[in-house]
Amino acid sequence: MTKTNPGRFFEDYRVGQVIDHAVPRTVSGGERALYHALYPARHAIYSSDEFARACGLASSPVDDMITFHTVFGKSVPDVSLNAVANLGYAEGRFHQPVWPGDTLSARSEVIGLKQNSNGKTGVVYVRTEGRNQHGSVVLDYVRWVMVRKNDLDAPAPETVVPTLARVVDPATLILPEGIDFTHYDPTLAGERHRLGDYAVGEVIDHVDGVTIEEAEHMMATRLWQNTSKTHFDVTPRADRRRLIYGGHVMSMARALSFNGLANAQMIVAINGGSHANPCFAGDTLRAWSEVLDVAETAAPGVGAIRLRLVAVNEDGRAGELKDAEGKYLPHVLLDLDYWALMPV
Amino acid sequence: MTKTNPGRFFEDYRVGQVIDHAVPRTVSGGERALYHALYPARHAIYSSDEFARACGLASSPVDDMITFHTVFGKSVPDVSLNAVANLGYAEGRFHQPVWPGDTLSARSEVIGLKQNSNGKTGVVYVRTEGRNQHGSVVLDYVRWVMVRKNDLDAPAPETVVPTLARVVDPATLILPEGIDFTHYDPTLAGERHRLGDYAVGEVIDHVDGVTIEEAEHMMATRLWQNTSKTHFDVTPRADRRRLIYGGHVMSMARALSFNGLANAQMIVAINGGSHANPCFAGDTLRAWSEVLDVAETAAPGVGAIRLRLVAVNEDGRAGELKDAEGKYLPHVLLDLDYWALMPV
Amino acid sequence: MTKTNPGRFFEDYRVGQVIDHAVPRTVSGGERALYHALYPARHAIYSSDEFARACGLASSPVDDMITFHTVFGKSVPDVSLNAVANLGYAEGRFHQPVWPGDTLSARSEVIGLKQNSNGKTGVVYVRTEGRNQHGSVVLDYVRWVMVRKNDLDAPAPETVVPTLARVVDPATLILPEGIDFTHYDPTLAGERHRLGDYAVGEVIDHVDGVTIEEAEHMMATRLWQNTSKTHFDVTPRADRRRLIYGGHVMSMARALSFNGLANAQMIVAINGGSHANPCFAGDTLRAWSEVLDVAETAAPGVGAIRLRLVAVNEDGRAGELKDAEGKYLPHVLLDLDYWALMPV
CATH class of the missing domain: 3.10.129.10 (Hotdog Thioesterase)
Structure with missing residues (x-):
């Protein structure tokens, strides 16, 4: 032993x-396909070699x-x-x-x-x-x-x-070599709004919901070779529920954010994040985002948008985050702060 | 919003x-592997590069x-x-x-x-x-x-x-470049019956059944980046059930049809299709086929077979499709009419 | 019909x-990724091209x-x-x-x-x-x-x-061409114990548990194009349960055995195996191993270890296998006897 x-x-x-x-x-392409099977991921750079090439990359990462x-x-x-x-x-x-x-x-x-x-x-x-x-x-x-x-x-x-640092300084963001949004195709990306169309403070309700299943979060968590027992074994808890890996909530929320933020193509920095409340199978997960900041970058046509991504369960509403004492509301599962690249 | x-x-x-x-x-190979994990698909052209090459293709599509x-x-x-x-x-x-x-x-x-x-x-x-x-x-x-x-x-x-058109004219079917069933190996394909062994009007009960699970149909539906809310979110319906993507039923039934139609290798046309009744997790899906027509093609050794593929749930029986008023019976989930390529 | x-x-x-x-x-890489999503597999030779190369292989098999x-x-x-x-x-x-x-x-x-x-x-x-x-x-x-x-x-x-043969003679084990553990990195492998650290008779409790879900074992079993009805269709049994493919238990137990046997890298022989009791969804699977033998091989730095791998459900305990009459205890699901390669 x-x-x-x-x-x-x-x-x-x-x-x-x-x-x-x-x-x-x-x-390999296997991890990539599984990611798309486990999350409703549709950001075009990660979906299409051709789209990625049109953005200056060698192929789709x-x-x-x-x-x-x-x-x-x-x-x-x-x-x-x-x-x-x-x-x-x-x-x-x-x-x-x-x-x-x-x-x-x-x-x-x-x-x-x-x-x-x-x-x-x-x-x-x-x-x-x-x-x-x-x-x-x-x-x-x-x-x-x-x-x-x-x-x-x-x-x-x-x-x-x-x-x-409370926030990664946008001047220090590292951009993928060759990235260029000059010829960005918003129709293929699925979103006509560009960086200039988003206002700091704007809240976007991503509308769609996914009810979480046990088999899916376990497959995701195993794929990353995350061995934390609590995600797989029901026996330690009296209620025989598995605690869902916080990263599963992150990926689900990020994928749901396509609906309203399809042009927030690549995450380049994570400023902070809290797993505010635990997530269990059977929860219906929704997401909303708040625009926290925008910035320029040195790459042609490429801007950066700082977003707060919030995942909530069934009782959550867009824009509702904390109570009067500054404590996360019980339906808030995730509060993530990140920078993504978006065409200007 | x-x-x-x-x-x-x-x-x-x-x-x-x-x-x-x-x-x-x-x-990529990832989508291919997932397809085989989600459906009991065994048609040899889609399973083996070697088999596909022996049929005149560059590799397995x-x-x-x-x-x-x-x-x-x-x-x-x-x-x-x-x-x-x-x-x-x-x-x-x-x-x-x-x-x-x-x-x-x-x-x-x-x-x-x-x-x-x-x-x-x-x-x-x-x-x-x-x-x-x-x-x-x-x-x-x-x-x-x-x-x-x-x-x-x-x-x-x-x-x-x-x-x-009620049916795609078999003279207009487009065959994959190079396809040639002259050296077709029925043992490796898993079926000795060739086109000439199937009679128009013949009904084939594919026997096997699969009880549908939530995680599987969601993974399939996401993999195709199908965003229809009803497949993922239990909250809109009072019975908190997800409606299963009709294409999941199509693929499950087609895969089950291997048992009796393993040589109906490639679908080349879809003549028509009805999602006769909704499918839910917990349904046990079975399939039966009716031979509707046969035709020649210009490719060596390659014939075409027109099939009605019917998916039914637990109460369904092979050959039972509609009631006296011409309405689909309640256990019929799918009625699909297609042309496939089969060795003559 | x-x-x-x-x-x-x-x-x-x-x-x-x-x-x-x-x-x-x-x-393809798709099967490989799915294997890692379905089982908590972490043996480094099967996880990393670089690690496999450092062990003399062309890439990760x-x-x-x-x-x-x-x-x-x-x-x-x-x-x-x-x-x-x-x-x-x-x-x-x-x-x-x-x-x-x-x-x-x-x-x-x-x-x-x-x-x-x-x-x-x-x-x-x-x-x-x-x-x-x-x-x-x-x-x-x-x-x-x-x-x-x-x-x-x-x-x-x-x-x-x-x-x-009751056991495959270790002198007849076939080693992968080029295999060489001379430069084996135990830190990257996740385990410092080498062949010499394991004693015949030693029992290792692999500690971790996984509660089995229906969708996962069906996806695994389909991926291997195993068509046995009992794994997919709930209708034949009065209790409407699916019998889980014995190989699913094998792979789950083998993956769990990483925790204590991470250096038992490649299975080279299966001496015997019994599916002692059936496994059903909802069972929480754990594993323990007993060292049965050790042997030398002709490859540089490569030894062989003979292991009994036992999968048990929730009530099982490490080391408990059979009752006084020599019958498997009811919580034992699998008793597998194999040879694996391990650095000396």
């Missing part, structure tokens, strides 16, 4: 520690969220197997697209530690990066999780809380 | 109007129904988002196979309009065509749908009902 | 009979169990359509890896027959082999099934029971 991975506990982390995550992963999930999944056995909660994300940047045939590996550095006052848990901050087979970074991001202590007598480490 | 696609209503269509559908789609679903799915947001019913198909012809790596796009022309006497709905006839990345047509077909009016005061358009 | 495949009955088999199975199958299931599935319509029970396996050897793009076909030879004393059933022994498009064997194995008689008056055949 000692040969199985018990996961790391809070007292096992040190600031500065670097963890190389196991099981590199080659992605895999969806940016495939990159995110694959890198995230690798980090789970080392970072969040004993996590009580996934608290937040910051400073996520996509450095380059991932193409069918690429092999991804992941590494995390511990950049902060803070034991909680109860002495039973602590917060671990890691910066995780994914690299391709050429050793080039494809994505990096910070996340922090609350992790249990195994040995309650282990001394509290020195508190180190990293200073994290 | 104005940025989301509300879909077209009956009064938004004009005869002669051409609609370029959004989101072209590159298909994707299943003809992948082509149909992909083209159909693109048309949904423009044609049937506000449809009350999908009434029929005619004059469907497959012009050439689709191969992994091909990118499909779709366009529809409105060829007929007829407002219903209730003044609330009307029938829209469209001819939809799918093209590959070379601009060559891969499939075209006519379908007609009943669409709601949004503005009940909008004037009724002039009634135009297109004249449609 | 005479055109559908009724399957063979016991009296239809003759010792020495060779059956070429229908529907060859080309596998498809999981060995994809080979097994595909070959097995082809044999179902000819061997086990009328089977009452799948009794056992022996002498299974993997001759070479299967790569995306390969086309597999299968053939079985009847090597034994034994009518049961009740006169209603008999045991059929077949040696099944799978070949790739070059005609080279990729896998062969013996299995025996209990098959119903259709004509109870058919005379009993002469009893022929083949002599089968």
